[in-house]
Amino acid sequence: MKKKSTTFKMLLISLLAISMFLVGCSNNSKETGGKKETPTTSSEGGSKKDTLVYGRGGDSTSLDPITTTEGEAYKVTINIYETLLNYGDQDTTINPGLAEKVDVSDDKLKYTFHLRKGVKFHDGTDFNADAVVYNFNRWMNGNDEQFPYYSMFGGYKKDEGHVIKEVKAVDENTVEFDLKRPQAPFLKNIAMSAFGIASPAAIEKYGDDFRNNPVGTGPFKFVEWKQNDKIVLEKNPDYWQQGLPKLNKLIFRVIPENAARLNALAKGEIDVMDGLNNSDEDTVKNNPDLQVIERPSNNIGYIGLNTTKKPLDNKLVRQAINHAVDKKTIIDAFYGGKALPAKNPMPPSIEGYNDAIEEYTYDLEKAKALLKEAGLEKGFEIDLWAMPVARPYMPEAQKVAEVIQESLSKVGIKANIQSVDWATYLEKARKGEFGIFMLGWTGDNGDPDNFIYTLLDKDSIGSNNYAQYSNDELHNILIEAQTETDQTKRNDLYKKAQEIIHEDAPWVPLVHSTPLLAAAKDVQNYLPHPTGSESLLKVEFK
Amino acid sequence: MIKLLTYTARRIFSLIPVLLGMTLIVFAIIHAIPGNPAQVILGQRATEQAIAEVTKQLGLDKPWYIQYFDYLNNLIHGDLGNSLRTRGPINEEIWPYLTATAELTIVAMFIAIVIGVNAGIISAWFSKSWFDYVAMVLALIGVSMPIFWLGLMEQWVFSIELNWLPTTGRENVRDPITAITNFYLIDTLLQGRMDHFITAVKHLVMPSAALATIPMAIIARMTRATMLEVMKSDYIRTARAKGLRMFWVVYKHSLKNAIIPVLTVIGLQTGLLLGGAILTETIFSWPGIGRYLYDAITFRDYPVIQSGILIIAAIFVLINLIVDLLYVLVDPRIKYSK
Numbered sequence: 034m035k036k037k038s039t040t041f042k043m044l045l046i047s048l049l050a051i052s053m054f055l056v057g058c059s060n061n062s063k064e065t066g067g068k069k070e071t072p073t074t075s076s077e078g079g080s081k082k083d084t085l086v087y088g089r090g091g092d093s094t095s096l097d098p099i100t101t102t103e104g105e106a107y108k109v110t111i112n113i114y115e116t117l118l119n120y121g122d123q124d125t126t127i128n129p130g131l132a133e134k135v136d137v138s139d140d141k142l143k144y145t146f147h148l149r150k151g152v153k154f155h156d157g158t159d160f161n162a163d164a165v166v167y168n169f170n171r172w173m174n175g176n177d178e179q180f181p182y183y184s185m186f187g188g189y190k191k192d193e194g195h196v197i198k199e200v201k202a203v204d205e206n207t208v209e210f211d212l213k214r215p216q217a218p219f220l221k222n223i224a225m226s227a228f229g230i231a232s233p234a235a236i237e238k239y240g241d242d243f244r245n246n247p248v249g250t251g252p253f254k255f256v257e258w259k260q261n262d263k264i265v266l267e268k269n270p271d272y273w274q275q276g277l278p279k280l281n282k283l284i285f286r287v288i289p290e291n292a293a294r295l296n297a298l299a300k301g302e303i304d305v306m307d308g309l310n311n312s313d314e315d316t317v318k319n320n321p322d323l324q325v326i327e328r329p330s331n332n333i334g335y336i337g338l339n340t341t342k343k344p345l346d347n348k349l350v351r352q353a354i355n356h357a358v359d360k361k362t363i364i365d366a367f368y369g370g371k372a373l374p375a376k377n378p379m380p381p382s383i384e385g386y387n388d389a390i391e392e393y394t395y396d397l398e399k400a401k402a403l404l405k406e407a408g409l410e411k412g413f414e415i416d417l418w419a420m421p422v423a424r425p426y427m428p429e430a431q432k433v434a435e436v437i438q439e440s441l442s443k444v445g446i447k448a449n450i451q452s453v454d455w456a457t458y459l460e461k462a463r464k465g466e467f468g469i470f471m472l473g474w475t476g477d478n479g480d481p482d483n484f485i486y487t488l489l490d491k492d493s494i495g496s497n498n499y500a501q502y503s504n505d506e507l508h509n510i511l512i513e514a515q516t517e518t519d520q521t522k523r524n525d526l527y528k529k530a531q532e533i534i535h536e537d538a539p540w541v542p543l544v545h546s547t548p549l550l551a552a553a554k555d556v557q558n559y560l561p562h563p564t565g566s567e568s569l570l571k572v573e574f575k
Numbered sequence: 576m577i578k579l580l581t582y583t584a585r586r587i588f589s590l591i592p593v594l595l596g597m598t599l600i601v602f603a604i605i606h607a608i609p610g611n612p613a614q615v616i617l618g619q620r621a622t623e624q625a626i627a628e629v630t631k632q633l634g635l636d637k638p639w640y641i642q643y644f645d646y647l648n649n650l651i652h653g654d655l656g657n658s659l660r661t662r663g664p665i666n667e668e669i670w671p672y673l674t675a676t677a678e679l680t681i682v683a684m685f686i687a688i689v690i691g692v693n694a695g696i697i698s699a700w701f702s703k704s705w706f707d708y709v710a711m712v713l714a715l716i717g718v719s720m721p722i723f724w725l726g727l728m729e730q731w732v733f734s735i736e737l738n739w740l741p742t743t744g745r746e747n748v749r750d751p752i753t754a755i756t757n758f759y760l761i762d763t764l765l766q767g768r769m770d771h772f773i774t775a776v777k778h779l780v781m782p783s784a785a786l787a788t789i790p791m792a793i794i795a796r797m798t799r800a801t802m803l804e805v806m807k808s809d810y811i812r813t814a815r816a817k818g819l820r821m822f823w824v825v826y827k828h829s830l831k832n833a834i835i836p837v838l839t840v841i842g843l844q845t846g847l848l849l850g851g852a853i854l855t856e857t858i859f860s861w862p863g864i865g866r867y868l869y870d871a872i873t874f875r876d877y878p879v880i881q882s883g884i885l886i887i888a889a890i891f892v893l894i895n896l897i898v899d900l901l902y903v904l905v906d907p908r909i910k911y912s913k
Contacts, residue, residue: 084749092870094660102617177625178632181617184625244662260661260668261870262862263748284748288860296730296742297860456610456875463614463621496622 082574083281085556088294088303092261092287096247098227099172099180104475107226107566108307109264109285113155114229114249117146117165117208118220122560123329124382125479127220131160131230131250132208141215141518148206152273154232155254162202167233169200182227185477187216215516217523218480225478226566252278252570261287279558279573295551298323304556304574309549311369311428317551326550330373330380331563333484334426334473336437336541337500342468344413351538353403354469355393357444358541363436367429368546375542377531379484382563383476384520385527390535400444412445418462418470422455425548425565426473433543434471462499471543472499475565481527486511489534502539578910579903586896590889597888598650598881602643605880611635612659612875633659635877646881656878660871665882669867673886674757675745676856676863680848682760682779683786688841691791695798695837700825702803710795717792722785726858729781743860745778746771782859786852790844797840801833808832834905842898846891 089108095101098110119130132146152160172183173190187194198211212219222228235248247255253266266283286303288294294306295313299320309317309325317323338345338354345351360374373381376392404410419434420427427433431452438448448469453461462470477483487493490511491503507530514526552559555575561567613629614621630636634645649656655665698707734742745759746752752771755762763772805811806829814824853865864883871879902909
């Protein structure tokens with residue numbers, strides 16, 4: 034009996050001790066769990082130096098790049114597939130890809146691509162002219178739902194606007210594209226990662242499931258996809274460029290929360306992360322094991338002014354608002370100073386950018402004077418719509434909206450901040466239901482047409498011209514520029530277009546942001562591309 | 576026994592109208608909220624014409640009742656439909672998410688129950704002692720702790736500063752675990768990989784502890800309250816008067832009568848956690864059902880939202896049934912006859 038009672042006492046004491054330690058205060062439960070563990074978790078195995086783990090905020094929705102317009106997909110697929118032409122390492126100039134050379138006829142209606150010989154798809158089948166024809170036929174016979182980005186070529190086969198008349202194989206290694214009419218950004222479109230050439234045999238084999246079983250010619254082969262968790266690629270040993278890729282394995286991990294992703298990087302669980310908060314830049318810089326990488330800007334964040342809504346239909350009012358927004362404060366406060374103030378609807382990295390345009394300065398007196406001229410010296414009340422999501426060009430829309438609201442109040446404009454979920458937001462914007470609204474755009478193909486025509490031409494009302502801005506003079510210039518193939522003349526046309534837009538002021542161009550990435554110090558040759566997705570072909574560890 | 580079986584059968588049978596009602600409510604709600612999946616699919620590149628076309632292809636231009644009956648018809652045939660976002664069949668897609676969440680929930684609830692119940696008992700036993708006060712204050716903190724903050728603090732302390740535990744995920748991706756059942760604790764043991772088992776445990780510690788915080792606190796408070804009630808009763812006094820050891824009085828005689836409401840709370844909390852803890856799953860990058868549903872809602876992925884909620888509802892109802900059946904085991908006075 035005595036013995037029993039001691040046992041109970043011991044039991045009781047230990048129970049008490051455990052409970053005291055653990056109840057409510059869950060941190061301690063990990064302490065007891067963790068103490069016995071050995072302290073290494075990340076660098077186990079000697080494989081680290083040829084395996085790169087890339088941490089990002091969201092998962093891909095498809096690994097067949099043509100079936101989506103969503104950037105997370107391309108980050109992966111650009112390593113699996115290759116395009117006929119490539120962009121430059123860090124710009125959108127045109128370089129050889131799967132095609133070594135392109136001949137263009139004088140009337141710009143015939144493009145002849147001379148394909149690289151001896152290239153094989155990951156499934157062992159040959160890359161050749163027939164494969165290119167197969168891919169383009171597959172896409173042009175589809176529709177917006179299946180292959181949304183194919184509309185870059187003016188629509189689908191059934192559509193009037195479709196610019197490609199025919200794609201045909203001349204011989205084993207030559208493909209000819211016949212166009213119905215010239216399309217100036219044609220080659221830039223061809224280089225978009227959406228148009229990565231896929232193995233026809235694999236498309237036939239997997240059918241609808243090809244989006245989960247990608248087969249291309251790229252430096253990495255697909256291994257595994259665990260949704261919302263990781264995508265694993267491995268080196269393509271038969272890759273046509275000798276000695277490349279440098280890495281043996283590539284793993285894309287989804288870590289939704291930016292702060293948690295940075296923790297994972299600091300711990301060495303991942304080697305590269307995108308979506309670094311501007312406010313965390315100093316943390317990374319002060320860590321000797323990490324580095325900050327800046328992505329060249331290819332975007333525009335803007336405040337749209339619906340030109341059909343009163344009183345914004347008056348140009349003077351729109352100009353006044355342009356004078357009333359303090360871009361510098363916004364950039365310093367929300368972009369960590371890491372963004373260019375915008376004066377045109379496209380970033381300076383795009384050819385045809387008009388640097389001669391004089392910015393609307395932050396000048397409240399001028400704004401007031403313009404409002405007075407418009408007969409609105411007492412100001413007015415209007416809704417200001419702020420995006421509900423973070424975008425590279427607008428990381429903190431709600432807070433930026435508050436700054437704008439404050440600025441506008443100084444010239445007597447009472448702006449009421451509104452928001453709604455992202456899908457509805459885009460829908461309302463498209464239908465022109467907004468007065469003043471915040472939005473932005475990231476370029477698809479590095480061509481001015483992709484900014485100015487897409488966002489501000491009258492043809493784009495109902496799609497991306499959310500400001501409902503219509504100017505016939507501008508329209509004529511943009512249409513001319515679409516078929517003008519002399520680059521200098523074309524640039525002049527776009528410069529003129531930017532002058533018209535500046536004068537009409539359908540937007541307040543706000544910023545061109547510089548998205549930040551962070552990486553372990555020993556990651557080398559990581560060249561972030563302005564389009565937002567880059568091949569990791571040459572990346573290696575020191 | 577036969578009575579119990581008929582009772583169980585009847586309860587399971589009564590699930591059908593409950594779940595049917597569930598589908599209808601969910602269907603009505605998600606079709607009432609604004610936002611068109613076609614718009615989301617096409618994103619900023621949408622045109623009027625393209626949206627109309629995509630809407631038609633997705634069958635979203637049909638009247639809602641036709642859409643609903645199509646959905647029900649597929650459901651009866653065991654087909655949850657295809658995700659609009661990934662195009663994959665939901666039947667296959669949802670399984671890894673469910674198992675990931677289940678593993679996390681089971682471990683979290685284990686922690687919560689063991690610690691919560693014991694803390695509650697001891698607090699009641701030594702009520703108004705310093706232990707009682709400390710435990711209940713901690714429980715109050717636990718109930719009100721913002722998981723988001725707690726999770727990031729855990730990562731900072733235990734991963735970055737102390738370097739004991741991995742920050743996020745379920746495995747070391749450089750040395751991956753092969754999934755069989757997708758319960759990594761089981762899979763690694765089946766494969767006899769102790770190293771992987773330890774990795775899996777390490778990855779589980781922080782998220783499960785974060786997830787356990789709130790249920791643990793609730794369970795502790797509930798246990799304490801009911802135990803206090805029971806320990807005041809006459810039969811306890813009699814038991815003590817007989818000279819029974821206090822430990823037995825507390826852990827056997829009192830607990831048995833106090834545990835029923837605690838079981839109810841445990842059941843409810845388990846159901847809640849199985850529904851996916853979006854915050855915990857987000858911070859610790861745990862590929863669970865909560866995030867799957869969250870993505871689906873953002874994307875207006877109707878079939879996934881419908882199926883996901885339906886499955887969670889079914890699990891919830893089943894857990895309630897299990898709890899009801901457990902009552903009988905614990906308390907022989909409870910009978911399910913009619």
